[in-house]
Amino acid sequence: MSLGTFLSAPEQQGSIADTTLWIVTVAGLVLLLAIDIFLTRRPHEVHMREAVGWSVFYLLLPVAFGFYLWAAFGGTASVEFFTGYVVEKSLSVDNLFVFMLLLTAFAVPAALAQRVLLYGIVGALVLRVIFIALGAAALRSGTWAFLLFGLVLVLTAAKVLKEALKGDEQHVDIDSMRSVRLLRRFVPVTGDYRGFRLIVREQGKLAITPLALATVAVFATDIVFAVDSVPAVYGVTEDPFLVFATNAFALLGLRALYFVLQDVLARLRHLNFGLAVILAFIGVKLVLHWAHGVWTWVPEIPTLASLGVIIAVLVTVTLTSLRAERRDRAASEPPDPRPTERSADH
Template sequence: MPMGVPQPVPALTTIATPTLWLVAIGGLVLLLALDLLLTRRPHEVRMREAAGWSVFYLILPVIFGGYLWAAHGGGVAAEFFTGFVVEKSLSVDNLFVFMLLLAAFAVPAALARQVLLYGIVGALVLRAVFIWLGAAALQSGTWAFLLFGAILIVTAGKILKDVLGGHEQQVDISSMRSVRLVRRFVPVTDGYHGARLTVREGGRLALTPLALAAVAILGTDIVFAVDSVPAVYGVTEDPFLVFATNAFALMGLRALYFVLQGVLTKLRHLNHGLSVILAFIGVKLILHWAHGVWDWVPQIPTLASLGVIVAVLTTVTLTSLYANRRDRDKEVAG
């Protein structure tokens, strides 16, 4: 084929059989049902409980990755673990926004777990839609790699601009479109009514602030999906692996929130690292697109991507700890 002429788009390959899809979805539904059962009685989540669930949701992807390694080889397992690390790192930044939302709505500590569960269920549905759309775009032509790469690079630039400009992440409830839309059509009560999402007030149905908080988190999930799904497609083109990495990262998100809620604000350089990771994956996608047009253009191997991502996350964690310690020393000296 002449150089510079786009090659035909091959059909997307996937390791998933119908049985594997059924097992994966069935296991996800079972975990969600267990979560719903445990949140029927609202309670404040203690560190020991949150840490136990966090470990559980970290063991699950390790077991699944081991299965992929045994059944499909190290290459597929490497793609899964790299995608999972990408999703997990992005989810930590998402947790900071969730923390701001819960504080802005003054959600009682005993109800925080339930609100996060609603947000996670909504995020899973949205991610499934975006994954399907992404797979359809990739199937239609290699231009999708160029589009995904551009989205990630633009997002990385925006994050870095906000960080360098000293703009802290803030949540203004009154300016959120999802909240304004709900308030326009449905009345909202002034106070919380336990774990109830709706109540009858003055003879008409009204939403509680708990429902409004869940809607706000769902609205932010849409924004997060625009970044995270293309990022994982930069690691693997298999829709099943993209779904699996998203599902494993999201299912452990709620427990991780309660473990890290006191630490999130101390990771001051996290957004620096995320901007680098998103830009790196964006470049990886564009190189992949270019390789389909010009054979001489190099591609970035999956293991190299994993190494870069882990190195960036380790670096920003260490620099954050160093900066926090330096500030404490200055306060003591001052």
């Protein structure tokens, strides 16, 4: 299935959306991205008030869209959208943590960080569209795709859990990234940042800036996250429009959310455990869905139950992370040298 067929013939793919809704949704997405580009046209540090304001806006947007789906297409479409959105948003927070590591590793100036994040979000959106189209084509070819997606998610969950159990602090080795090594081998790199410029001319020769290297590294990580996130949301809904919408709304606002959460992300030490549980749960859900098509007696997991499990997991890992953070902070504080009331009396 070509990307053009995917967007131009939604009624042939079991989608709730007609061509008009597709066009309106994509146009709205392009408009929001254009606003983001306009807002980042001049390098500046993002203050908390600005970041919180835009984060709230981008959180209210999918809520309003979900209620529109409820009014226009019924509760099933709305619940599938909200469930898929929660899944994709939780995965995108992990994506943000990797972005934070990359920006730190490349020593990206604070004034340029939002532009790198915007490049990363645009790249992620393009990759998600491609993977969503491929996923829709796979599902149309047979139910075996559900089994494949389920196994991919279970294996990914095992990988995430293994890394979480190591307990080592995550880091990014820039020199080990093939895309970065390839660029450095064939194109000279400037020794400093040149604003938003990715390519400059020095002594009559073209050279790339460290900003270009950081952007390429972000794109490379986008590919990995697209492989995980698209099968995950197909475990919630088979509707290509809802899959696209959940990904788009989850990615929009990541730029602002990054500056809100950059101090909090490092404290969510149990997030990867939660993501492993969520990915494994959705993987099992997909396998059960495939098995139900072969043996009707095999039970399936309702979407509403999936939403409850996912929210419960995210709340649990957030609370346990905060509790562990408080415990470690208390343990690191020096003991109070002042005598207690009882010892003072004696």
